[in-house]
Amino acid sequence: MSAKIYNELGYINISENLIANIAGLSATECYGVVGMASKKSTDGIVQLLKGENLSKGVRIHQNDGKINIDLYVIIEFGVKISVVAENIIEKVRYNVENQTGLKIEKINVMVESVRV
Numbered sequence: 001m002s003a004k005i006y007n008e009l010g011y012i013n014i015s016e017n018l019i020a021n022i023a024g025l026s027a028t029e030c031y032g033v034v035g036m037a038s039k040k041s042t043d044g045i046v047q048l049l050k051g052e053n054l055s056k057g058v059r060i061h062q063n064d065g066k067i068n069i070d071l072y073v074i075i076e077f078g079v080k081i082s083v084v085a086e087n088i089i090e091k092v093r094y095n096v097e098n099q100t101g102l103k104i105e106k107i108n109v110m111v112e113s114v115r116v
Contacts, residue, residue, distance in 0.1 A: 020055035032079035037112035066105040
């Protein structure tokens with residue numbers, strides 16, 4: 001599924017993969033974030049994702065033109081999780097809305113692990 005923006009000249013089609021990449025890159029730029037996480041469904045082990053796979057730690061949900069983003073992150077040990085999560089939400093919302101022109105309804109941050 002993709003997001004579409006209509007105007008008088010036609011429409012712009014933005015793929016969910018692009019939104020996920022922007023959100024993943026924005027989240028990893030925040031202080032206290034070690035990286036994006038991917039959870040294997042078979043054994044429940046959390047994996048740290050490398051740069052080219054950041055979108056695997058992001059889920060995009062779209063209902064009636066409203067976009068919800070779920071981010072799965074690994075946080076650095078010793079930082080306040082609530083502050084880091086708020087920073088992630090602000091930065092992801094700002095970057096996705098400014099770069100795509102889409103409005104984000106909700107951003108959920110799931111802290112999967114803490115690393116030293």
